[in-house]
Every structure is written in structure tokens, then in C-alpha cells.
Amino acid sequence: MKKMLFVLLLMPFFASAQQSYDLIDFSDEFSGKIIVDDNQENSDLETNCTLNLYQKKNGKLVFSKPAFYSGYDLEDSKVKSNIQEIPYGEQSILIFEDFNFDGKEDIALRTGNYGCYGGPSFEIYLADKKGFTFNESFTELGSNYCGMFTVDDEKKQLQTMTKSGCCWHQFATYVVENNQVVPIEIVEESYSGIFADYSVQKRVNGKMVTSHYQEFPLENSDYEFTMVFENGKKMYLTKIYGGDQLGYIFTNADNVVELFIDADFTFNKTTQTLTFSNKSTIYEVSSKEITVKDNGKTYHLNKIKETAGSFNNLKWNTFSNVNFK
Template sequence: MKKMLFLVLLMPFFATAQQSFDLIDFSDDFSGKIIVDDHQENSELETNCTLNIYQKKSGKLFFSKPAFYSEYDVEYSKVKSNVQQIPYGEQSILIYEDFNFDGKEDIALRVGNYSCYGGPSYEIYLADKNGFVYNESFTELGSNYCGMFTVDNEKKQLQTMTKSGCCWHQFSTYVVENNQVVPIEIIEESYSGFLVDYSVQKRINGKMVTSGYQKFAEGNEPEFTMIFENGKKMHLMGIYGDEHLAYIFTNAEDVVELFIDEGFTYNKAHKTVSFQNKNTGYIVSEKEIVVKDNGKTYHLNKVKQTAGSFNNLKWDRLTNVQIK
């Protein structure tokens, strides 16, 4: 009976015993420790531990907040810090870096995995003369994109990335004004098979101005390609299950200058493809492009190289091509 009573008295001690890990040295002025509590409750976050930061000289507790850790954070019985493998690699519980470019290191504290695709999410605390102060603007960058943002100290800029599936990505660049992040460029790319649509927002005179363009997507294999000496390219390819012909003319950076997918005529005898774009006519052969505009004729024949052949196109299957 006495033995059972002794065990009952010990149970609260074992139930409340907490596991703790020191942080691998991250600062000349501070040391850190996490105290694990798997039963920590927070309706908004996924925190399962407390991160404490102490002044090295005095040993005084300087900063203490709920945080999230996993077994991958622990290495040789210590917790890793300042690990930031962007965009999908390892990102540690603590990132200690100057985020607002004022010369003082700030704190990014991982509080869960609710950024895109279950990636790490961070609260940001900026250093001031009294300690570290939570900043909502920076926290949004550390929580609502794909993991932690990156810091470009040379340009004094921050970058984020986010995505949806394989075919939509967003890349954003920010500057810091009065400890608030301000977007200066947002680029969205959306893949639609052989073309990529780009939407670009740039801050001009305090306002975001939007423009757009298309690029010929990498990895496509057109049936015929003509590359000119100035780097421009012309592609002929079957699209939509090889049942439609597409003409794509790009500049040297693969930005689409002209895209046509209707009204083609194929001349079997001359082995040419012709089409009309408004008042301008085009006749394409394997050697040149003849352009007729306002009564004038231009020969685009400074060809550096070609790839493929008209013979690779299944002309009789192309529903938008008239054969004569």
C-alpha cells in the first residue's frame, strides 16, 4: 500500500517533466533553448514548444515565445538555427538575420507549417533598443507564401515565392519603408502547354502598374523551327493533339511577338504556308518568311539555322489548314 502511494505521488512529477534542447550557437550576444510541450494549445498556430533566448553575459531571459519544432530540427542533442534552404528545403525553427536593413539582427520564429503546401510559417520580430517587437507586415511575408522569404542585402530587398500546382507561380520583390514591407514588383507566370503567360506589376511613382507578355515555353519540340541571325525564332507546330497548326514568332528572349492559330493555307507544290494577320500577309517556307504589308514586300531570309522539317507536320489532320 505504501509503495502504491509513493508511485501515485510521483506521477505528477513525471507528467509535467519537460524535455529541452539548447540551440546551436546563433549569436555572439544571445543563447537559446527550446522547451518541448506537445500539449501546448493554440487555436491559430501549431506550436508545440517554447523558445527562450537569454543574454549570454547575464544569463537573463530576454525573449520567450511559443514555437514549432520537429525531430528534423535536432542534431546531436541540439536544435539547429539559421538553416534556410529556399524554396522547399530545410528551414530551421529560428532564423536570426537583419530583415529591415537597420544593422541589427531580427528574429524569424517558426510557429507551424501552414504556408503553401504545408511549408514552414514564421512570425517576425524586429530588434529595437528594448528587445524584439512583433511585426505584422513582415510576418505576412513569412507565413503566406512558400516558406520563409529571402533577403538580398546588396539590393536591400526581400523576395517571396508562392505557387498553385505545376502551372502557376508568383515571385514578388519588396523594399522596407518605416519597418513595413512594400511591393515593388510582382511577377505571375501561368503555363498553358506551349505558351507561358506573364503578368508583371511594377511600382511606378507610388502605384503598381500592370503589363503582360507571353513566352514560348521551354521543352517544346516544334515540327519546324527557323532561327534568324538576330536571335529571333519562328516555330510551326501541331497543338491541341496535333490537330491544329500554330505559328509562333518570338524575339531573342523567346517573348512572343506574333501568335497565329487559324486561317492557314498549305501549298503542296511550293511547300509553303500562308496566312493573313489583319492587313499583313505571310508566306512561310523552309528558307524564308515573305511579308507583304501596304503594297511592300519584305524577305526575312537571314537565317542562322533551322530544325525539323515541314514534312513532320501532318497536314491532312490539321483542321485549321486548307490544302491546295
């Protein structure tokens, strides 16, 4: 009798308290709840609850997996779902959506904070005849980027974003083939000094082909004089390297850099022209045109739509890389 009493007294210390919360309605076919166990919350795993889904028509359990929830998921003692504020906003424990474009809603289950900068990470389970089956390819997209991937139903594409610090970002686009995600474009942008550098991979005939280009970001630039040509191309004379040197930048209509010169300028005080060379080609810039001399031929770039700044009032003597003639 004493032994039985001792066991009964110990039971409260070993029993685990459970709480359950219903999911706010997310499906016409399924209902759900999370089960929170004290032992789960105190474990070394990042998952801290179990998410269960049931068929509404008969209450049958159709899905049960460990998951991660936080206080943000709760609203009036219920669990929010289908919240996806990409990339850094609130993302709920469950996102119920068609990810592989087969007309059936799939499951994105938050299982921790393994995304970029400790952001949310998701396991993906695709709907099939058996119920919901884990998919490693989709899970890769839901776990290793900045939050959950986004779904473009119209184009039947998926997109991810990730970053490192302020100056490197990656944006990727995928299609779905045989329930596997396949990249069709990956764009990486980085900022170093004057330009934004881009590396673009595009899928061509089943292979990823890489190209590179630079853009001149106007919002962070200190340009002194600009020419805008009728075809949309632009020329900039701008301060570079801390402001004591001059840079010549020629771009296309999308501000993609076609020519950048940062040394060996000569300013002719008599003709009020700036001259420099790029290999065997000689450029002469005035307030009204750009003259290009190449292989014995002379070209006049004078179809100017507008200008900004004043070429004649530039303080040429403040630039250490400008000589005078």
C-alpha cells in the same frame, strides 16, 4: 493527514513534465533554448514549445515566445538554427538574420505550418532598443508563402515564392521602408495549353503597373520547323492541340510571343509555300524566308542565321487546319 496524502498522490497526474534543449550557437551575443511542456504538445495550438533567448554576458532572459519545433530541429540533443532550404527543404525553428538592413540581427520564429501546402510559417521580430518587437508586415511575408522569405543583402531586397498546383507560381520582390515591406515587383506565371502566361507588376512612381506577355516553352513543344534570324527572333511551325493542327509562332530573342496563328493556313504545292493572314497582313512562309505583305508593301524576312527541321518534308496533309492549293 489522510487529505494531505491524497493530494500528494494526485500531484504526479497534474504536474507537467518539461524538457529543455539548447540551441546550437547562432549568435555572439545571445544563447537560446526551447522548453517543451507536455501540456503544450497536447494543446489545440500548433505551437508546441517556448523559445527563450538569453544574453550571454549575464544570462538575462531577453526574449520568450511560443514556437513550433519538430524532430528535424534536434541534432545530438540540441536544436539547430539558421537553416533555410527554400522553398521546400528544412527550415529551422529560429532564423537569426538582419531582415530590415539596419545592421542588427532580427528573429524569425517558426510558429507552425501555415505556409503553402502546410509548409513552415514564421513570426518576425525586429531588433530595436527595447529588444525584439513583433512586426506584422514582415510576418505576412514569413507566414503566407512557400516557406520563409529570402534576403538579398547586396540589393537590400526580400523575395517570396508561392504556388498552386503544377501550373501557377508567383515570385515577388520587396524593399524595406520604415520597417514595412513594400513590393516592387510581382511576377505570376501560369501554364495553359501552348504558352506560359506571365503577369508582371512593377512599382513605377509609387504605383504598381501591370503588363502581360506569353512565352513559348521549348522544352514542352513539338515543333516541326524553326527559323532563327540574325537579330535573335525565331519562327516556329509546330504541332498544337493534340498534334493534328498546325501552329505558327513568331517570338523575340527571349521567346516572348509576338504573333500566334492557329487557323486558315493554305499550302501551295507548286510554290511550296505556306500562306496565312493576320487581319489585313498576308504572310507567306517558304524554306528560305518569310514574306510579309501589308498596306501594299512587301517585306522579306530573309536574314536567317540557322534553321532546324525540314520545311519541305513536313506532312501538311496531317494538319486539319491546312488547306491546299
